[in-house]
Amino acid sequence: MARLAGVSVGTVSNTINRPQQVRPKTRRAVQEAIDELGFVPNQSARVLSGVSAQVIGLVVPDVASPFFMGVAKAVERAAGEVGHMVMLCNSGNEQASERRLLRMLAAQRVRGALVTPAGAAQPESAEDMPLVFLDHETGASDCSVSVDHFTGERLAARHLLALGHRRLAFVGGPARMWQMALRARGARRELAANGIDPAEALAEYTMPGFGIQDGIAAAERMLAGELPDGILCGNDMLAFGVYRGLARAGARVPEDVALVGYDDVDFAADWIVPLTTVRQPIDELGYRAATLLLEHTGQLPGGHEHRQERLLPELIVRESSAVG
């Protein structure tokens, strides 16, 4: 123990945590011993004796998706800024798995956790560990940071309407994804708000997945009938697929049909026809959520009033919806 090298015991603790109240001379001596022995304080011991852990948990449905990786990166950054670390957990979108992970995090006595609930069902606020929900709306009894998918798609729809398009389509992913449902609803609402009947002017395609192949399939279904003049897609992959499906059949973007995606993945700007899309504030989402958690679990005297933040996405206009 460093204490041998130096001369004391709790003084080492003071030197590390409250240097200002240790005499410079002593401080220096302890420091030397620390360096010499390569002493690294045992966090477990600290946590055990009541200091809160410098760790937060992050539970997401799919680690490998670009969306959550962006979030993870932001969370890692926010945590790092205050000397914390992040435990990354992949729930695979299964509630059982999610429960298990939350319990493990609780066992680690982490400072708290950020969770994107699997299946959109709220996990029992279990284990009394502070939680902040990510991309998931909650009541006032919890903290959350979410993105306004509804308004995002309204922006996209408004854009197409402003360009004069009136025969629209919405290509969405599987119904179980509530984000997709919200976006579809946003599109409908925007039409209605402009006195246009969505039932007539908006053809909705609900695909079984949300990848490029699904987009291609959607395009093929469109081509079977009268082509819309503006297409909203639930995400960029679908949009890329739709583009390919249309291009194969000779339909041109944006001349024949305007195309709008959602997410603004890295690629969107560099796609064959740069894609107009709705950019999610991914970084901000992760950063704010982490900050919220750290604030709340901080030693604020007044108790932690829960907050629900909702972030606004942003429409990025590119060539795929350029004025024909």
Added chain:
Amino acid sequence: MARLAGVSVGTVSNTINRPQQVRPKTRRAVQEAIDELGFVPNQSARVLSGVSAQVIGLVVPDVASPFFMGVAKAVERAAGEVGHMVMLCNSGNEQASERRLLRMLAAQRVRGALVTPAGAAQPESAEDMPLVFLDHETGASDCSVSVDHFTGERLAARHLLALGHRRLAFVGGPARMWQMALRARGARRELAANGIDPAEALAEYTMPGFGIQDGIAAAERMLAGELPDGILCGNDMLAFGVYRGLARAGARVPEDVALVGYDDVDFAADWIVPLTTVRQPIDELGYRAATLLLEHTGQLPGGHEHRQERLLPELIVRESSAVG
């Protein structure tokens, strides 16, 4: 404490860790108490008393890159299978940051860590914590799992040669990326092995970055001279960019020039012209590395002989290099 509810103290520990040596009746009683109190054992206490932590660290240069996302997911899975958790750390490819993170991991007394060293420099095997290097070759005194970039590009080059292409080009990323350098070397070697002088038959383009824009720029430089009939790219993004640059100028793939990428990102199969590419065994890389670490830190009696594994990438042939 659960002990109150039950009747004892170390017995609770036994019930949890060595149930078979606790009388069924007692076991049941303890279990009930546990359930009732929602008791979750404190991992810090366990670690402090000598049981090794159920946590491993993962330090990568960029959390948000598709490559490391895949790795992270595989690592998470491998860890999860044996009840471990993963601490995700982003070094931002800075050595200072990496050192700090490794020290923090050591402070957490994690079981060990997987590291992709920033800047390819080997971190001092610090803190005596077991490390396994990811995508980084080491001497026999360490564990590592890497991918054979050299052979990967040889496969790609061999493929183009087999198709009869003789005027080749290699588009690489910045010189500081040793992976790119290795790949370029692989291409040269394959030509040489076939009695072709790389200096004559292989035009090398070293771009400042490795994104789509860089690929476009590379294509433009090619177009200024005589077009090659086969192009190897250091990664898929570059290939996509090259494609766009060529397409704009009217050059067709694969009719006028065969194009090969590297990585097999999600997109490659669905690109306008499905891209021939070299697939990295990303999942295997992460999974094997994690397994290696867990094996080695396991309580094997014989001591931990270090192992270096090298994984082989795989050539995926698609239309971009179809027989013209």
Added chain:
DNA sequence: CCTTGACTTTGAACCGGTTCAATTTTGCTG
């Protein structure tokens, strides 16, 4: 009924820090 050995359970020491009341030192003041 007493032994004996196998099986259970207990209790105390320990892990490595933090904390804080008590003690010792330091630095001034008179």
Added chain:
DNA sequence: CAGCAAAATTGAACCGGTTCAAAGTCAAGG
């Protein structure tokens, strides 16, 4: 140089488990 308050240091209790020797329980055999 004594007297004192402020500053620095110490030491023991504590956090919540694990471990293991010792004590206790039980059932079968003598």
